[in-house]
Amino acid sequence: MQEYAGVRQIPGEPRRRWFGSKEFDLIVRVSDSQEFIDFELCYDKHHDEHSLTWSKTAGFSHMAVDDGEAIMGRYKQTPILVPDGAFDIRRIHAAFLKASRSLPQDVTRFVLRALEQHPDFSIAAN
Numbered sequence: 001m002q003e004y005a006g007v008r009q010i011p012g013e014p015r016r017r018w019f020g021s022k023e024f025d026l027i028v029r030v031s032d033s034q035e036f037i038d039f040e041l042c043y044d045k046h047h048d049e050h051s052l053t054w055s056k057t058a059g060f061s062h063m064a065v066d067d068g069e070a071i072m073g074r075y076k077q078t079p080i081l082v083p084d085g086a087f088d089i090r091r092i093h094a095a096f097l098k099a100s101r102s103l104p105q106d107v108t109r110f111v112l113r114a115l116e117q118h119p120d121f122s123i124a125a126n
Contacts, residue, residue, distance in 0.1 A: 001026065001103050019107070021099050022046070028107060036110040043092055052092065054114045062087050089118045 001021040009015060014029040014037050025042040038055035053061045093115045100108040115121065 001099055003103075017107070019103060024096065024099050026103075026107075026111065028110065036107075039111055039114065041092070041096065041111065043095065050087065052087070054117075060118055086120075089115060089120045093121065 001019045001024060004018045004020060007016050007018045014031055017028050017030060019026040019028075023043060023045055025045065026039060028039045029037045031037055038053065038058075040051055040053045042049060042051045044050055049064070051063045053063075093112065096111060096115065097108075100111070
C-alpha cells in the first residue's frame with residue numbers, strides 16, 4: 001500500500017491520510033496531536049467492494065458499496081454505501097496484514113489493533 005499525496009482536507013475536521021493498493025483503500029483520521037481517531041478500510045475493491053469503519057466512540061460499521069451499475073442501459077449512478085451484515089473479520093485482518101507491509105508501522109498497528117477488537121475476531125480464533 002502507498003500513501004496518496006494531496007488528499008483533500010476538510011476545514012474544521014481532523015487531518016485525513018489515504019493509503020491504497022489494488023485490493024484496499026484505507027483512510028485514517030489524525031488529531032492535531034497526531035493521535036489516530038478512526039479509519040475506513042475498503043476491501044475487495046474490484047469485486048463486491050465493502051467498507052469497514054471503526055472509531056473509539058461508535059465502534060464498527062460494515063457496509064457494502066453499491067457501485068451504481070445495477071441498471072443495464074442507464075448511465076452509472078453515484079456509488080453509495082448500503083448496510084451489510086456479517087463478514088469474515090479474520091480474512092480481512094490477514095489480508096490487511098499482508099498488504100500493510102509497506103505502511104508506516106504506527107498506521108498498521110492502529111488498524112490491526114482495532115480489527116482485533118471486533119467481537120467476532122476472538123470467536124473466529126476458537
